[in-house]
Amino acid sequence: MTDEKTAILKGTLDMLILKVVALGPIHGYAISQRIQQISKDYFQLQEGSLYPALHRLENRGFLAADWQSTDTGREAKFYKLTRKGRKRLETEMEGWERMTEAVALILRTAE
Amino acid sequence: MTDEKTAILKGTLDMLILKVVALGPIHGYAISQRIQQISKDYFQLQEGSLYPALHRLENRGFLAADWQSTDTGREAKFYKLTRKGRKRLETEMEGWERMTEAVALILRTAE
DNA sequence: GGGGTAAACATAGGACTCCTAGGGGTGATC
DNA sequence: GATCACCCCTAGGAGTCCTATGTTTACCCC
Structure with missing residues (x-):
């Protein structure tokens, strides 16, 4: 059942992650916090979504990873x-732009 | 594999269909044409997506259907x-509005 | 020292959605 | 009478997100 709680539209998450990583090197756990923070708590990214997404982005060659220690010593x-x-x-x-424009065309159609 | 051809973002289709039907009673085949036309060919709705979507919208009580004959006599x-x-x-x-705004917040973040 | 919490990673399994690829019937057109 | 456009349908697969669960380590408090 698709209910209203499904916040992240399928297919959007990769783009959001790439964008946040583009702001500077960052580790997974912090990515989810950053997305939540920037979106003013709209997106509450679950770890079960985050880590698989990171792995597939890495597998496809869009992200590169290495282990380092955080400020908190982990x-x-x-x-x-x-x-x-x-x-x-x-x-x-660019695809997102075009897509939302196409949706807007439909949503704004008044007979 | 998610490639760039995946035009319709999962979860958006129902809204688009509801919107087009809201413009006036219309049959399935015409819905797909209308969506394609209004979106200036951006959305090319497949019948294998359309009909299952119509059925679930009907099952959930969002749409009601009855058989009538078209202009073309079918x-x-x-x-x-x-x-x-x-x-x-x-x-x-409303959800779409809020969601795209949240995405925009992230996409426009320039460190 | 022991217990709890937050940080940080990970995976399995299920639900849902969309697409591909078929199948079928009818009316119009050449 | 063959082909095309119209109009409906379903099964199966791929992909994505979520829930639930598990692990390890640093820190805090008593």
């Missing part, structure tokens, strides 16, 4: 964009 | 919005 996997990932982000953003 | 299943469907469309449109 080991964490820091991600950064690859060149391919930067391109991907661009095309995804 | 039998077709005409859909119209129920009261519940009209409410659903409203909440989906």
